Amino acid sequence: MPGKQPNLFAFSDTSGLAAALRNYIVTSQHAGLQRHEVFKVAVSGGSLPQTLAQALLAEPKSEEDVIKFDKWEIFFADERAVPLDHEDSNYALIKKELLDKFPASIGQPIVHPIDVEHLNDTQELADQYEKKLVDSFAKGDSVRLPIFDLLLLGSGPDGHTCSLFPGHPLLRETDAWVAPIEDSPKPPPRRITLTLPVITHAVKIAFVATGEGKKEIMKEIFEEGNGLPCAMVNEAAGDRVSWFTDNAAVEGVQFPRRSFL
């Protein structure tokens, strides 16, 4: 249905992509601050944090373009059940790529890592993370789902996003906000992840997918769907979803590109 389709943006290089992503994040930040004076974001791991750093660490072009990092609350869209200083930790990755590089003078965000007390029990790890979401989003009220201002996600070469993998029973989860997974086909196997209802309920969802290695799966996601997790997000959230890609990742993909204005 026109207007309800995801936005597909393709750039010739990562600097063009990063500049547009910065613009999009700033617009989303502005909307979040208008709405509730904070900006609630969840981020994934993989190659995303590096692109994010390129986008966010650039000098602001105007007053409007300033990243108000001290107003951000950062959650993890998925996380591996490992200590926070482990090389597989998404927290460690974001810290290294982004948080540590942001000058302290502009203020620090509130960051919500997993509670490493529960690394041996992924169900408890997920439950405790869900409690953090309840504390932040529900504040004593009963809410059906948290509404993130923005999700910043990646797509795996098999069409997974967060730690939701093709054909996995977790794709049918309807109640939990955060779920454990013990058999992730992408190592490490033990993780927690936001569930599909939480992902598709966000105000905005941005995917970043770059490189030739993504070409085949992008074709499948956009042309066939095939119940792939990324396609499920596209279908459920429609034009609240924006894909930031490079030309190599979408070469030959039959889906209308939008120009980023």
Ligand SMILES: O=C(O)[C@H](O)[C@@H](O)[C@H](O)[C@H](O)COP(=O)(O)O
């Ligand atoms: O923890 C993870 O494994 C990630 O959160 C995962 O969902 C990632 O975003 C995709 O696998 C894309 O990764 P790339 O951008 O590295 O391809």
